[in-house]
Amino acid sequence: MEHVLRCNALKCRKELGERALVTTCSHIFCVDCAARLGLTGPRHEHRNSCPACGSHLTSPDDAVISNLNPSEDYKTSVLSGLSPNIIMECASRALSFWAYQATQEVVYQEHLSKALTEKYSSLNVHLDKVINEANLEITNLQNKLTGKFLSFSLPTASDSLRRKNDELAQAYKEKNRKLLQIQELYDKLKRKAMLGQIQDAAEDAIDSTLHGQSVGETQFDGGSQNTLAYQDTGSPYGQHHSAPYEQQRMPAGYHNQTTRQHYSTSWPRTVGAQCE
Numbered sequence: 001m002e003h004v005l006r007c008n009a010l011k012c013r014k015e016l017g018e019r020a021l022v023t024t025c026s027h028i029f030c031v032d033c034a035a036r037l038g039l040t041g042p043r044h045e046h047r048n049s050c051p052a053c054g055s056h057l058t059s060p061d062d063a064v065i066s067n068l069n070p071s072e073d074y075k076t077s078v079l080s081g082l083s084p085n086i087i088m089e090c091a092s093r094a095l096s097f098w099a100y101q102a103t104q105e106v107v108y109q110e111h112l113s114k115a116l117t118e119k120y121s122s123l124n125v126h127l128d129k130v131i132n133e134a135n136l137e138i139t140n141l142q143n144k145l146t147g148k149f150l151s152f153s154l155p156t157a158s159d160s161l162r163r164k165n166d167e168l169a170q171a172y173k174e175k176n177r178k179l180l181q182i183q184e185l186y187d188k189l190k191r192k193a194m195l196g197q198i199q200d201a202a203e204d205a206i207d208s209t210l211h212g213q214s215v216g217e218t219q220f221d222g223g224s225q226n227t228l229a230y231q232d233t234g235s236p237y238g239q240h241h242s243a244p245y246e247q248q249r250m251p252a253g254y255h256n257q258t259t260r261q262h263y264s265t266s267w268p269r270t271v272g273a274q275c276e
């Protein structure tokens, strides 16, 4: 893309198309700026000095309107008739003008780039500062929020814990009450069972005593054979007496068939009756 000249008025810098005012001090302005800055008056004596460099533009050809997009005819006629030296000089000066404008543009762009870089750096520093401040602020707010949340949620948590504790205490009391009831029931049943055992044992003792007496009577009435048998074994009472004594010493109901039967039938019925 070909380089396009811009109006040298720094506040304008418009791209120049068809027509522009060029000066002998190598500056160029758009038509609007030229008129505004007093460079295109009817009388060149009253022309203002160059706004870019301050050169006096008193000569009539110091500032002329030029067609930047000339017709083919103009290109043919503008330098026609001039000697090659003059043609070359004109071309050389025009090229110098172009080179100067290009250099100025480069300088301008460099200055712009430098200024923008500085601005960018300072903005970057400022941005870092703002980000740091914002992060600090966010951290502070988060801390505050956490504190608020904790202060808000702690009472709630302790309330729920207290409620749970009350419920558990209530449940514990209930269980304790039931345990006492069961203990009482168990004691009652135990007493009843023991009473039955004692009664059975007493009956057994009576039976065995009566039985033992009847056996003794028959033995003494039996004659010499029975007496001999007692002498042979060396035991004064024999095996008949030992069984009733053991029954009395042992816990009642374990050796006696009738007693065991009595418990196996009466125990579940008693429990069932109490539970109902």
Ligand SMILES: [Zn+2]
Residues within 6 Å of the ligand: 007, 008, 009, 012, 013, 014, 029, 030, 031, 032, 033, 034
């Ligand atoms: Zn302009």
Ligand SMILES: [Zn+2]
Residues within 6 Å of the ligand: 023, 025, 026, 027, 050, 051, 052, 053, 054, 055
């Ligand atoms: Zn100038």
